[in-house]
Every structure is written in C-alpha cells, then in structure tokens.
Amino acid sequence: MSQLPTPNPPVTADSLPFWEGATDDRLVLPRCNGCAEVIWYPRHFCPRCGSADVSWFEASGQGSIYSFTVVERGQGRWAEHSPYVLAYVELAEGPRVLTNIIDTDPDSLSIGDVVHASFDHSEDGRGVLRFTVR
Amino acid sequence: MSYGHGMGLRGAAHIAGVYEHPGRHLPDLTVAQIHAQVAAGALADAGLSFSDVDAYYCAGDAPGFGGLSMADYLGISCRGIDSTESGGSSYLIHVQHAAQAIAAGHCNVALITLAGKPRTGGAGPGGSISQSAPESGFENLFGLNVVAGYALAAQRHIYEFGTTSAQLAEIKVAASQHASHNPHAFLPDAVTIEEVLESPMIARPLHRLDSCVITDGGGALVVVSPEIAATLSRHTIPVLGTGAAVKHSTAGRIDLSHTGASISGPAAFAEARVHPADIDYASIYDSFTITVLITLEDLGFCAKGEGGRFVADGGLLAPFGRLPFNTDGGGLCNNHPANRGGMTKVIEAVRQRRGEAAEAVQVPDCELALAHGTGGSLATRMGSATLVLGREL
Numbered sequence: 001m002s003q004l005p006t007p008n009p010p011v012t013a014d015s016l017p018f019w020e021g022a023t024d025d026r027l028v029l030p031r032c033n034g035c036a037e038v039i040w041y042p043r044h045f046c047p048r049c050g051s052a053d054v055s056w057f058e059a060s061g062q063g064s065i066y067s068f069t070v071v072e073r074g075q076g077r078w079a080e081h082s083p084y085v086l087a088y089v090e091l092a093e094g095p096r097v098l099t100n101i102i103d104t105d106p107d108s109l110s111i112g113d114v115v116h117a118s119f120d121h122s123e124d125g126r127g128v129l130r131f132t133v134r
Numbered sequence: 135m136s137y138g139h140g141m142g143l144r145g146a147a148h149i150a151g152v153y154e155h156p157g158r159h160l161p162d163l164t165v166a167q168i169h170a171q172v173a174a175g176a177l178a179d180a181g182l183s184f185s186d187v188d189a190y191y192c193a194g195d196a197p198g199f200g201g202l203s204m205a206d207y208l209g210i211s212c213r214g215i216d217s218t219e220s221g222g223s224s225y226l227i228h229v230q231h232a233a234q235a236i237a238a239g240h241c242n243v244a245l246i247t248l249a250g251k252p253r254t255g256g257a258g259p260g261g262s263i264s265q266s267a268p269e270s271g272f273e274n275l276f277g278l279n280v281v282a283g284y285a286l287a288a289q290r291h292i293y294e295f296g297t298t299s300a301q302l303a304e305i306k307v308a309a310s311q312h313a314s315h316n317p318h319a320f321l322p323d324a325v326t327i328e329e330v331l332e333s334p335m336i337a338r339p340l341h342r343l344d345s346c347v348i349t350d351g352g353g354a355l356v357v358v359s360p361e362i363a364a365t366l367s368r369h370t371i372p373v374l375g376t377g378a379a380v381k382h383s384t385a386g387r388i389d390l391s392h393t394g395a396s397i398s399g400p401a402a403f404a405e406a407r408v409h410p411a412d413i414d415y416a417s418i419y420d421s422f423t424i425t426v427l428i429t430l431e432d433l434g435f436c437a438k439g440e441g442g443r444f445v446a447d448g449g450l451l452a453p454f455g456r457l458p459f460n461t462d463g464g465g466l467c468n469n470h471p472a473n474r475g476g477m478t479k480v481i482e483a484v485r486q487r488r489g490e491a492a493e494a495v496q497v498p499d500c501e502l503a504l505a506h507g508t509g510g511s512l513a514t515r516m517g518s519a520t521l522v523l524g525r526e527l
C-alpha cells in the first residue's frame with residue numbers, strides 16, 4: 001500500500017479481465033491461443049500473430065527491474081509525491097510493464113533487483129499494479 | 135526521369151525553400167498566423183508563391199480539422215493533402231510523402247508547415263497519452279512524464295554500456311557552443327559539463343540541462359519536382375534517401391536500447407546509396423541528450439553502446455568534430471517549436487548543404503547532410519524518420 005496517486009483506472013471491455021483480477025489483488029494476463037505469447041498491455045488481440053483468440057490466466061506476480069528512474073520533479077498531482085520511483089519491471093512471464101516501485105528507499109535500488117506485485121486500490125476498488133522489493 | 139517499381143525516391147524531389155520563424159516567444163500571434171508566416175517565408179526563400187503550391191502537409195500541431203482548416207486559411211488549391219501525425223518526426227515523413235507524390239506526378243510544389251505556442255499558448259510539454267488511447271490504463275497511472283520516459287532509456291543505457299552523465303552532458307555542451315553563434319537561439323550561452331551536471335535533477339539521470347527548450351515558433355519547407363527546381367534561381371537540395379519506421383512495445387517486450395532509427399536510418403542510406411561515414415553533417419533529434427546518443431548508434435555512426443565515447447571530447451562539435459551536429463544549437467539550445475523538433479532538423483541540414491549556416495559552424499564542403507526526427511516515447515512506441523540530403527545527381 002503506497003500513498004501515490006491512484007485514480008480510478010479507465011477500464012474497458014478490452015481489458016476487463018485484467019481489472020477484475022486486480023480488484024482481488026491477482027495479476028491476470030492474456031495468453032495468445034495462436035502463438036502462446038503472453039500479451040502486454042492486456043487486450044483481446046495478439047500483436048505478435050494477429051489472433052483475437054486469447055485466454056486469461058493468473059501470473060506469478062514475480063519480476064525484476066529492467067530499468068527505473070527516480071522522478072525528482074513530478075508534474076501535476078505527482079509534484080507533491082516527488083521523489084518517486086517509475087520503473088519497467090520484467091515479469092517472470094516475459095512482458096516488461098510500466099509501474100512504480102513502492103515502499104522502498106530509492107537509493108537502494110538497482111536494475112535486476114527482484115520485485116513482487118503489490119496492488120494499490122483506487123476509490124472504485126480497482127487494483128493498480130505496483131511492485132515492492134521485500 | 136522515371137521512378138519505377140522498387141526504384142526508391144533518390145532525387146525524385148528537391149527541397150527548394152526553408153524558413154524558421156525567428157520568434158521564440160510569440161504571445162500576440164495565433165497558431166494559424168504562425169503557420170501562415172512560416173509558409174510565406176519558405177515560399178519566398180524558394181522564389182515561389184502560394185498560387186504555385188498544389189499540395190499541403192501538416193501534423194497535429196495545425197489548428198482545426200486535419201489539414202483542411204489550414205489549407206483553407208492559406209487559400210491553397212490542393213491536389214494532394216497529408217496530415218500524417220507521428221509527433222516530432224512528422225515533418226520528415228511529410229518530405230518522404232511529398233517526394234512520393236511528386237514522383238507519381240500527383241503534385242509539383244508541396245508545402246509543409248509546423249507552428250505552436252507551448253510557451254504562451256497554454257499547452258503543456260506534450261507527449262502525454264490521451265485517455266482514449268488503448269494503452270492509457272497501463273501507462274497513465276504511474277506519474278510518467280516526458281522526461282521520466284527518456285530517463286528510463288538513459289538508465290538502461292548506463293547499465294548496459296557504462297555510459298556516463300558527463301558523456302550525455304557533452305551533447306548539451308556541443309549544442310550550446312553552436313547556439314552561441316545563432317542570434318535567434320533561446321539559450322545563447324555556452325555551458326560546461328559541470329554546469330549541466332549541477333543543474334537541477336528532473337528524473338535521474340536527466341538534469342534540466344539534459345532537456346530541450348520549450349519555445350513558441352514554427353518552420354516550413356517547400357518540396358518541388360526536379361523540373362520545377364531547374365527553373366528556380368535558389369540553390370535547391372535533392373532528397374537522396376528517405377526512411378520511416380514505427381517501433382512498437384512488441385507485446386511488452388520493450389527494448390529501451392534501440393529506437394526506430396535502427397530501421398529508418400538504414401532504409402534512408404540504402405535509398406541514397408551512401409553510408410554513415412559519407413555524411414558531412416547531421417541534424418539529430420535532440421529532445422534530450424540521451425535521444426541523440428541512442429540515435430547516433432542506431433543510425434550507424436558508431437556501434438551500439440559506443441555512443442558515449444563517440445560524443446566525448448567534442449565529437450559533435452562543428453566544424454571539425456567527428457560528426458558536426460545541430461549547428462543551430464538544436465532543440466537543446468536553439469528552438470523546439472510546438473515541442474516538435476523535426477522541422478528545424480531539416481531546415482538546418484538544408485542551411486549546411488547550401489553553405490548558409492553560421493560562419494563559425496559551417497562545415498566546409500558539406501556535400502551530404504542527414505536529418506533525423508523522433509516522435510512519441512523513446513524506444514517504446516515511437517515514430518522515426520531519416521532523410522539524406524545530397525549532392526547534385
């Protein structure tokens with residue numbers, strides 16, 4: 001649980017299974033039934049092979065930091081939360097996802113660090129996927 | 135002359151006129167007025183008039199409905215129109231599309247304009263993802279801003295290749311030395327590596343002085359057929375090679391170490407039938423210092439990972455560095471109108487080819503110039519475009 005801004009996410013029919021999982025703190029991703037690619041960002045379409053036939057499964061929530069930055073001067077409502085950590089986390093299932101690393105000292109982080117999914121909840125109860133080092 | 139199937143666009147069109155608005159702070163002009171002023175400037179430079187124009191090109195900075203509002207405002211009788219939007223790379227793609235249309239006989243005189251007022255018009259720094267974009271729910275919730283997105287690429291480059299902040303600062307230093315010879319530059323003072331590193335950190339490792347300026351202004355290009363070019367007294371510059379690419383996030387297998395320049399660059403060199411080592415001057419898109427460094431590698435001016443060493447020790451300084459770049463001071467110091475640097479990249483490349491850059495930074499015998507544009511978010515979802523502007527055929 002972080003204090004970062006967590007607005008209600010723009011849930012669409014295309015991404016609904018992801019948001020339903022996130023509501024219950026589960027990371028649910030689409031996998032292509034045509035080529036087995038795990039697809040990010042979540043949608044009913046595989047950009048690798050063009051198939052619209054996907055299945056949704058619960059991912060491990062494990063990953064490692066692919067890159068990160070400490071934002072010293074955020075914009076808008078993020079200004080008062082600076083500094084904060086913006087990162088790409090490489091999920092164990094393959095995709096690299098944009099996220100925040102929370103509950104950590106930014107100066108202690110390194111690329112390659114192992115991280116775990118942690119959901120912050122918006123006013124409407126949806127989960128926003130962030131990561132902790134633990 | 136014919137440009138049949140698979141022949142490419144080599145020499146299919148010439149850039150006959152260019153104009154960069156001298157203003158950087160334009161509170162009293164509308165965006166449409168700035169489009170009109172730069173259009174008139176580029177046509178005058180070419181020795182042509184509005185009645186000669188038969189195709190109009192603009193991107194998302196043009197006010198109104200695609201290209202229709204500005205074509206109507208300017209009174210252009212269009213046989214062709216194109217409002218391709220790929221951020222800062224749009225205007226280089228417009229040059230490619232204009233050359234295609236000219237080669238096909240669909241038009242003879244194409245006008246391309248850019249204008250905007252991010253300083254005084256209320257628009258933000260740009261680059262944000264609209265709520266209607268399908269990716270918005272997965273990228274808008276985390277405090278991503280333009281600087282932070284580029285900082286992520288810079289951090290990865292430092293991690294993979296040992297690039298240093300001082301090497302990135304060298305890019306700003308070279309641009310600032312060039313800007314000191316440009317009376318219109320927004321930041322006209324040369325800075326040192328130390329001054330870059332001591333400027334406020336915005337998103338690690340990028341400092342304020344690793345970033346481009348925010349300016350009102352605009353620019354325009356006139357692209358013509360070789361037949362029209364032959365009738366003009368102005369020195370026209372043949373378009374030898376063009377390349378365009380859209381790089382994806384690849385179902386999430388994001389690769390922050392490569393940009394679309396690794397596709398658009400080789401395409402442009404192949405079409406021009408030249409190699410990176412042949413280039414005398416390069417305009418490289420410079421929204422941030424890291425943008426330049428990765429792009430130089432992707433265009434083949436040095437090997438992947440060698441960008442830091444390539445730019446060090448004045449490697450980009452005109453007129454005698456390894457590769458003189460952005461001799462107007464670039465987006466980093468001179469001008470980044472409408473938060474889109476592609477137009478000014480083409481304009482300075484044409485100045486260099488004509489021998490009309492500032493005297494102190496004019497590359498002697500500049501026969502081959504390159505211009506590269508970048509749009510969108512670096513390495514993740516972006517448009518890239520490369521032009522090779524050449525010697526006479």
Ligand SMILES: [Zn+2]
Nearest residue numbers: 032035046049
């Ligand atoms: Zn597939």
